[in-house]
Amino acid sequence: MNDLQWDVIGNRVRSARVAAGISARELARRIGVSPSHVSQVERGIGAFSVPALYAAAREIDISLHDLFDPPQEAPPAPAPATLQDLDADGVVQRAGQHPTIQLSDGPRWSRLNVAAEADAEFLEVIYQPGTRVLPDYIRHEGREYGIVISGALDVEVDGVRTTLNAGDSIVFDSQRPHRFWNESEAEVRAIWFVRDSEPGDAAPHA
Structure with missing residues (x-):
């Protein structure tokens, strides 16, 4: 498995929070956790619970797929898949x-x-x-x-x-x-x- 560390997730949370114009203290208030907990998550030394993660994603307007994969420039459209390149074409994930x-x-x-x-x-x-x-x-x-x-x-x-x-x-x-x-x-x-x-x-x- 390709484990995503919380320092990576935390950076994405912090970037989305800043882009939304919300302070760490205000985000903490809205999702019902302490400001120090938000700070720990954003620094990669803490982790959100499931409810807190959903609440934070909603408040800073970020989806879970953006936490897994940060927005990137769209790649060119792939050629039609063949039996030999289903992995490369994004059809199969091992x-x-x-x-x-x-x-x-x-x-x-x-x-x-x-x-x-x-x-x-x-x-x-x-x-x-x-x-x-x-x-x-x-x-x-x-x-x-x-x-x-x-x-x-x-x-x-x-x-x-x-x-x-x-x-x-x-x-x-x-x-x-x-x-x-x-x-x-x-x-x-x-x-x-x-x-x-x-x-x-x-x-x-x-």
Whole structure:
């Protein structure tokens, strides 16, 4: 996996915050964390939780795909893919190439789409054993589709809790308050797809 360190993510957060004209103290107030925590994240010595990351992305107007891949000059259109060059043409991404970030509250996200797509996120999410229930709910634009590949994932949507076991799937509007955790003694592996509700607006997952 291509692990993204928090100093890289922090630099992108800081750049977007400055571009939005928001002070670190004001951002901290808006997302419900301390100014020192925002400072630590931007310096790469701290990590946001899932709710804080979503909240920060919303406040500084940056999408998750921009955190995985900062904006770059558009490359020339590729030639039609052939069986020999699917990797080079961005059709196939090998197991060791997925950009990956570790969140402070347990989940590990790996992006499965080869390149950033403004209207969708395709993720593998790993929950380590014994992760706690998030104190805050997550809400954002979009619609989520998930399936548990292994383990037992604890889920709460609109105050209703259940457990998803291997093979169980879930679909819901991301505006509904939700959170995920893993109280079991085994790792949970899930595949998640988040589709933007309005084409052209970026919307990420937890």
